[in-house]
């Protein structure tokens with residue numbers, strides 16, 4: 325059976341990057357006119373040559389999104405279960421060597437956090453942990469899913485990459501989706517930013533969506549952490565990954581997220597800056613490449629940016645996020661994984677969306693368990 329690693333290994337980072345920078349205005353115009361777009365069109369749309377066409381891209385992106393998803397935006401909330409982590413990641417506040425108090429929520433604490441989120445109306449939840457297999461391994465995650473599954477229509481996790489059989493167990497327990505960002509597809513930069521722990525295994529992470537597809541997960545979320553390497557090349561490889569997965573595991577749904585480096589304890593400066601205009605260009609390019617993929621923006625982004633981007637192709641956003649375990653109710657003061665930027669309440673975000681003609685979707689399917 326083919327896997328993504330085999331395809332990925334046929335590409336060279338520098339050549340790929342150069343081919344994006346070589347795209348011309350004519351190729352951008354062709355990409356805009358095409359009704360079915362391929363990865364060469366995507367390269368043109370994220371290239372510097374597409375900069376003067378961002379307005380046109382945004383209009384097309386919005387119209388495709390409204391046609392496919394209606395005037396709706398899904399809202400979800402992340403719930404951090406633990407900040408214990410055995411990895412060193414240069415960009416993260418939970419990194420092993422950071423001297424911070426470590427905490428993993430108990431069942432009782434999880435339920436207290438859940439009741440706060442339920443009181444706000446959330447039905448989609450994202451469970452987040454660091455990577456500490458002894459304390460927050462599969463048994464802990466499965467227990468958390470069992471504990472809360474009757475209260476949510478949709479449970480997603482963002483935890484350490486697991487084996488296929490472990491994913492199968494979690495799907496059986498009620499797991500709906502898994503977010504697993506490659507962080508960067510640049511192998512040397514990946515090594516540099518993940519010097520210690522299981523996460524330093526680039527290939528195991530790269531193969532994770534394949535294991536998820538084989539396990540029969542409903543939805544897989546992809547993405548790169550922008551700032552570690554050139555955002556255009558990382559976005560191309562994310563798109564390549566998406567297109568491969570869609571063909572291979574066609575029953576699965578997909579989403580793309582667009583995290584940019586944010587300040588945290590012992591903060592890392594971005595190597596390559598991605599401006600707001602770059603991010604708008606990228607989000608629109610993904611929508612023009614793929615009408616069905618869900619596009620998600622978190623509270624890492626500013627209030628102003630999120631106010632605008634919700635009408636340009638995005639289909640789901642988080643609100644009022646706390647990036648520390650117990651941050652909603654249990655322990656509001658502990659250290660965050662990264663600082664959030666948009667600090668508005670759930671109600672304020674819902675109102676902002678309504679004011680822009682968008683209906684908030686709290687859940688999009690019924691859980692009959």
Ligand code: SF4
Pocket residue numbers: 409410411412413416417418419420453454455523
């Ligand atoms: S990014 Fe994830 S794996 Fe890396 S230090 Fe942070 S919590 Fe741990």
